[in-house]
Amino acid sequence: MPTYEFLCNKCGKEFFRIMSMKERETAKVKCEHCGAEDVTPLLSTVITKTSRKS
Numbered sequence: 001m002p003t004y005e006f007l008c009n010k011c012g013k014e015f016f017r018i019m020s021m022k023e024r025e026t027a028k029v030k031c032e033h034c035g036a037e038d039v040t041p042l043l044s045t046v047i048t049k050t051s052r053k054s
């Protein structure tokens, strides 16, 4: 299964989750660090240059 990268909007940390595409669409992703559900999925296809919005 593909690995997806997420950015937590609460603590500002990035983390990875391995999940199916269906899971990604339906499942609630929680931040590994603080448990917040306010996370932004980062596209792995453009992982090389990620522009952060602060």
Ligand SMILES: [Zn+2]
Residues within 6 Å of the ligand: 008, 009, 010, 011, 012, 013, 031, 032, 033, 034, 035, 036
């Ligand atoms: Zn967090």
